[in-house]
Amino acid sequence: MKKLAIILTCATILTGCKVEQQATTFTCTNAKAEPITGKAGLVDVFLSSEDGYPTIGLMANGTFYKHNECGASQYVEESGLKTFRFFQYGQLDGRNNQYLSGYASNLHQLDFDNNSTGEIITATFKGQSDGHTFEYVSKEPTLDGAARTKRKVWSSGGTLERATAVANNKPDHFLAFYDQYADTSEPGYSNMLTELESYFTRASYSDRSYVVIEKGSMGKLKLFDENNQEFICYYENIKGGTTPPDNEIPNCEGQTEVDADEKFIGAFVDMQPYFDALSQSPSFNTERRRYCRDMNRFGYVCDSDGLQ
Numbered sequence: 001m002k003k004l005a006i007i008l009t010c011a012t013i014l015t016g017c018k019v020e021q022q023a024t025t026f027t028c029t030n031a032k033a034e035p036i037t038g039k040a041g042l043v044d045v046f047l048s049s050e051d052g053y054p055t056i057g058l059m060a061n062g063t064f065y066k067h068n069e070c071g072a073s074q075y076v077e078e079s080g081l082k083t084f085r086f087f088q089y090g091q092l093d094g095r096n097n098q099y100l101s102g103y104a105s106n107l108h109q110l111d112f113d114n115n116s117t118g119e120i121i122t123a124t125f126k127g128q129s130d131g132h133t134f135e136y137v138s139k140e141p142t143l144d145g146a147a148r149t150k151r152k153v154w155s156s157g158g159t160l161e162r163a164t165a166v167a168n169n170k171p172d173h174f175l176a177f178y179d180q181y182a183d184t185s186e187p188g189y190s191n192m193l194t195e196l197e198s199y200f201t202r203a204s205y206s207d208r209s210y211v212v213i214e215k216g217s218m219g220k221l222k223l224f225d226e227n228n229q230e231f232i233c234y235y236e237n238i239k240g241g242t243t244p245p246d247n248e249i250p251n252c253e254g255q256t257e258v259d260a261d262e263k264f265i266g267a268f269v270d271m272q273p274y275f276d277a278l279s280q281s282p283s284f285n286t287e288r289r290r291y292c293r294d295m296n297r298f299g300y301v302c303d304s305d306g307l308q
Contacts, residue, residue, distance in 0.1 A: 028070035028297055035089050036060040045069070047298035054301040057087070065090035071294030072110070075301050082112040082302070084291045092126065106131065112288045117172075121147070123284055136171055136192075137282045147286040151205065152277050153194060165213040166194055167274040172206050199236045211274040215265050217241055222252060222271045233257060235264040 030042040043058045045067060050057065054075045056068040066073040066087035073087035085108065087093060092108045109124040119139040125131060136151040150171030154164055197203040197212055200221040210223040217239035223232050233252035237243045249260040261268045285291075293304035 028068075031058055031067060031069060033058070033060045036065065045298070047301070050074070054295070056295065056298050057090075068295070068298075070297060072291055075292075075295060077302070080113060082288060084110045084295075107284055110284070110291065119288075121282075121286055123282075132277070135283060137286055138171060139286055147282050149278050149280060149282050151192075152274075154274075164196070165211065165274055166197055167211045167278050168203075168205050169209045169278045170207055196238070199238050200234055202232075202234060209275075211271040213269060213271065213274070214238060215267075215269050218265045220261070220265065220269055220271070222257075231257075233260055235260070 029045050031045050032041070033043040034040055037060050043060060045056060045058050048055050048057060048064060050064055050066065051074075055066055056071075056073045057064050057066040059065075066085075067089050068087065071086075072084035074083075074085040076083040076085070085092065093106075106125045107123060108126050111122040111124075113120050113122075117138070121137040121139060123135040123137070125133050125135070131154070132152040133155040134151075134153040135149060137147050138150050139147040150169050152167045154166070192205045193203065196214055196219060197205075199219050200212060202208070202223055203210060203212060203221060208223060210221055212219060212221045217237055219236045219238040221234040221236075223234070224230075225232050228250075230250065231252045233249040235243065235247040235249075244264060247264065249256065252260060258268045289304045292302040295301040296304055
């Protein structure tokens with residue numbers, strides 16, 4: 001037996017095997033209170049109706065804190081829009097889902113809605129220094145249907161400040177719930193165009209495939225022209241300066257694009273990684289039932305359709 005233990009230990013060291021800890025009733029319904037109380041020990045995590053919505057959290061120092069280490073902390077259903085919010089010790093924070101697979105890092109909120117073509121999903125991220133802040137996904141109207149990433153927005157410092165890059169693939173992605181925010185400049189609302197995109201009249205989230213990026217004082221838009229089947233680049237000074245003339249570059253690929261970037265920006269700005277980001281699978285699980293199931297550990301919250 002001792003020899004076997006040594007062999008297993010060596011095998012683990014050699015393979016670098018990492019055993020993933022799985023969610024259990026205990027790990028999900030108990031949490032450390034120390035981040036709030038400063039004292040060691042565990043407290044119960046339970047289902048409540050904070051703010052009138054099903055909310056999972058814990059009591060510490062006489063206060064209820066939204067918190068769930070095994071899924072979303074709050075579920076809201078209004079006017080057909082189904083929203084999951086992720087909290088850790090009372091703060092929007094998606095890093096706490098340490099026991100679950102399919103939960104994206106720093107995911108703060110998921111909105112599920114439907115249109116005539118299927119389900120549309122908006123994911124909101126925060127706290128990512130190099131990651132995207134918004135991700136928009138369209139999904140086939142079938143159970144476990146194919147989900148496609150249609151739009152991503154990268155913001156400065158991973159916050160809701162002016163976007164520094166946007167990748168768009170004709171998403172036709174609209175959430176009616178956001179009409180009330182039509183006057184805001186933040187992406188994710190009403191017409192969905194960010195402040196960065198507003199510098200380019202050719203940018204249209206509903207019928208164009210493009211990437212727009214901020215580099216220093218300049219903005220660059222690389223747009224796929226459906227009519228001519230080629231890329232066109234546009235350059236604008238977004239810091240109040242004068243945009244140089246002849247800032248529209250047709251057939252903007254290869255050396256032509258490199259030369260144009262050198263002329264208007266001073267260095268080549270590769271847009272391909274942003275286009276590639278749209279060809280990747282969604283960075284989060286797109287099954288609403290799964291988020292319901294993980295919240296239903298604490299009592300009935302929403303319909304998981306029998307998902308085990």
